[in-house]
Amino acid sequence: MTSGNVFLIGAGPGDPGLITVKGRECLEKADVVLYDRLVHPLFLQYVREDAEYIYCGKLPERHHLRQETIQQILVEKALAGFTVARLKGGDPGMFGRAGEEAEALVKAGLTYEMVPGITAGMAGPMYAGIPVTHRDLSGSFAAVTGHTKAEDGQPGVDWKSLAAGIDTAAFYMGMKNLGTIARRLIENGKDPATPAAVIEWAATSRQRVAEAPLERIQEKAEQQQIKNPAITIVGETAALHRKLKWLEKKPLFGRFVWIVKTSAAAGSIAPALRSLGAEVLEAPGYTVDTRETKPLVSPHPFHRLHVAAEESVDVLLNELKQNRIDLRTLPDRITTASLRTLWKLESYGLFAEYTDESPGPDSLWIGPEHAGSEAELFSQKWVSHRLIHKKNTAKATAALLDNDWINTVVVPSSQAVHILWKELDRHGISPVQWLTNKTVTAHGPETDKALQTAGTVPDITLSSPDTESLLHELRNHSLQQ
Numbered sequence: 001m002t003s004g005n006v007f008l009i010g011a012g013p014g015d016p017g018l019i020t021v022k023g024r025e026c027l028e029k030a031d032v033v034l035y036d037r038l039v040h041p042l043f044l045q046y047v048r049e050d051a052e053y054i055y056c057g058k059l060p061e062r063h064h065l066r067q068e069t070i071q072q073i074l075v076e077k078a079l080a081g082f083t084v085a086r087l088k089g090g091d092p093g094m095f096g097r098a099g100e101e102a103e104a105l106v107k108a109g110l111t112y113e114m115v116p117g118i119t120a121g122m123a124g125p126m127y128a129g130i131p132v133t134h135r136d137l138s139g140s141f142a143a144v145t146g147h148t149k150a151e152d153g154q155p156g157v158d159w160k161s162l163a164a165g166i167d168t169a170a171f172y173m174g175m176k177n178l179g180t181i182a183r184r185l186i187e188n189g190k191d192p193a194t195p196a197a198v199i200e201w202a203a204t205s206r207q208r209v210a211e212a213p214l215e216r217i218q219e220k221a222e223q224q225q226i227k228n229p230a231i232t233i234v235g236e237t238a239a240l241h242r243k244l245k246w247l248e249k250k251p252l253f254g255r256f257v258w259i260v261k262t263s264a265a266a267g268s269i270a271p272a273l274r275s276l277g278a279e280v281l282e283a284p285g286y287t288v289d290t291r292e293t294k295p296l297v298s299p300h301p302f303h304r305l306h307v308a309a310e311e312s313v314d315v316l317l318n319e320l321k322q323n324r325i326d327l328r329t330l331p332d333r334i335t336t337a338s339l340r341t342l343w344k345l346e347s348y349g350l351f352a353e354y355t356d357e358s359p360g361p362d363s364l365w366i367g368p369e370h371a372g373s374e375a376e377l378f379s380q381k382w383v384s385h386r387l388i389h390k391k392n393t394a395k396a397t398a399a400l401l402d403n404d405w406i407n408t409v410v411v412p413s414s415q416a417v418h419i420l421w422k423e424l425d426r427h428g429i430s431p432v433q434w435l436t437n438k439t440v441t442a443h444g445p446e447t448d449k450a451l452q453t454a455g456t457v458p459d460i461t462l463s464s465p466d467t468e469s470l471l472h473e474l475r476n477h478s479l480q481q
Contacts, residue, residue: 003110004031004082006074008098010091010117013124013231014203016042023115030085032077034070038089038229040204041399042281047392049287052082067097071104078110089229091119095145095172119143121170124202124231128209129244137236138167146174146181146232154180163188168235175228179218185234190214195239200230205256205279206405207248211241250277251475255439256400257281257408260416260423263368264288264387265310265340269410272467276475278408281400284423285393290315290385296323297382299364305331306359307352308367308374313344315384316366331364371415401427407479408439410470411458414450421454432456439477441470 007026012018019027027033027046034054035043047053054073056065065073070086077084092098098114105112121143122132132141142162145155154177162169163185174181178198186192192215200208212220214234221230247253255278259269264286273280288311296319299305307313320327330350336342337356345352358377359365365375366382375381400406401424411417424431432455442448442458443465451458460473 002081004078004080004084006078006084006086006105006110006112007115008086008092008101008112009088009115010093010096010119011039011043011087011089012118012203013038013090013120014040014127014201014207016040016046018118018123018203019043020115020117023117026113026115027085027087029083031082033085033087034073035087036089039087040089041396041403041405042279043087044396044399045285045390045392047395049391051392052077053395067100071101074101075104075108075110078105078112079108088117089120090123091117094119094121094143120202120229120231121172124199125170125197125233125237127203127207127247128197128199129241129246130197130199130233130237131240131244132168132170132233132235132237134237134240137240140165140167142166142169144169144171144174146171146177159184159188163190166235168233168237171232171234173228174232175221175226175230178221178232181232181234182214182217186215190234194234195236196232196234197238197241198226198230198232200226200228202229202231203247205254205277209241209245209248211238247277252471253277254479255279255408255474256405257410257474258283258400258406259410260412260420261286262413262415262419263310263340265344269467269470272471273474276471278474279405281397281406283393283397284419285390286387287390288315288385289388293319293383293385296320296325297364297380298325298329299331300329302331302362302364302379304333304335304359304363306335306337306363306365306367306378307341307345308336308338308365308371309384310338310340310344311387312366312368312384313341313348313350317348319384397423398427401429406438408441408474409435410441410443411447411451412443412465414446417447417450417454439474439479441473443470 009023009026024046032052033047034056036056056070088096125132144157171181194214196214196217197209197211198221210221210224210226257273257278258281261282261284270280270282334352335355336352342352342354363378364380365378366384369383369386421431435456440458441460442451443462448458448461462469
């Protein structure tokens with residue numbers, strides 16, 4: 001049997017957009033993915049549907065899997081012929097133990113690649129408006145471990161050289177030893193008034209920054225209840241946070257928005273939310289399955305063709321092409337009750353009416369399997385496809401729910417209400433109780449009514465259910481605590 005290859009991949013800190021192009025390509029082709037706690041849950045959406053997921057944990061002092069076990073799994077999976085991705089937050093070579101894992105792979109005679117990532121000690125501060133070098137303030141930078149595997153866990157560094165010879169130091173994994181770090185630097189000559197900052201959950205909607213002179217940084221971090229994961233910056237550039245912070249100034253910073261999806265089609269809401277500082281989950285994720293789609297009956301005899309879903313447009317046109325059916329044989333009247341479907345039809349030069357009126361005689365309904373009940377009043381129906389839930393999006397959703405990241409829910413239709421309830425029930429969560437401290441947005445009065453019938457009063461109901469209205473309302477609505 002041919003052995004598989006192993007990729008040791010850096011994901012960067014926080015923001016999933018920080019992974020390199022090569023890192024994402026390697027992740028997407030992996031058969032097995034081993035990932036840590038610091039890997040953003042949204043990365044799981046990049047993993048192949050049929051891949052094996054192995055969570056390695058790695059909380060400080062509480063490892064889900066020991067390092068030796070992780071290395072053993074890497075070797076075993078690669079020897080079995082699988083392509084393996086070891087995904088770590090930040091850069092795997094910067095306190096990420098890539099060296100130890102590579103040594104284990106070399107010992108086993110396996111091939112591997114190291115795929116660098118953006119290290120947290122540089123990217124984390126940048127997301128807080130703190131460059132680690134600055135022409136006027138800092139000409140040198142050091143990355144320092146905040147703890148070691150020594151029995152007392154204290155960082156074993158040359159404190160005198162660090163205090164006197166380095167302008168900016170980034171301490172990784174140092175929350176437990178923050179007081180010791182400050183004290184040892186000051187004892188070895190660092191000015192007690194040197195600016196310092198601790199950045200928690202850098203490059204995410206959870207990012208918080210504690211800033212104070214070095215002699216008071218531990219006190220300040222404790223006051224703000226800053227916890228791991230956090231990066232500590234000591235040096236003059238740390239004071240630039242007040243002047244250069246940018247992420248916190250985005251109008252939707254702090255929001256993690258769940259857009260409840262009812263179709264596989266890409267939406268315009270998520271990019272708009274991200275541009276204003278929100279993090280976004282679009283779930284459930286779906287794939288369009290046409291394996292059980294039956295041949296289309298000739299549309300020629302019908303007076304009206306009603307298209308129920310955006311994905312049905314592509315399936316319909318492909319079916320017409322495969323069977324060499326001329327578009328001109330379609331009924332003169334094409335209708336839909338979905339704006340997105342209307343726009344999709346228009347993109348192909350098919351101009352439909354936007355209506356939900358009851359069908360008359362000789363009407364053909366085309367739509368997905370799950371919406372088949374809508375077709376009961378039509379003369380005939382053609383099920384164009386069915387939607388299959390994506391495993392990778394389900395994994396990401398579960399991780400976000402488990403860690404309580406989501407604080408805002410966008411419900412675009414009454415159908416989305418049923419899907420949201422089903423998703424939360426599947427994770428053992430009471431929907432009404434879970435939504436009590438979330439900002440719930442309903443698209444239109446029908447969605448509002450469906451939510452209230454289910455037991456939840458939305459915080460925002462859009463009279464005009466479009467992206468601009470949603471952004472405006474969220475800007476003006478404070479986050480619930």
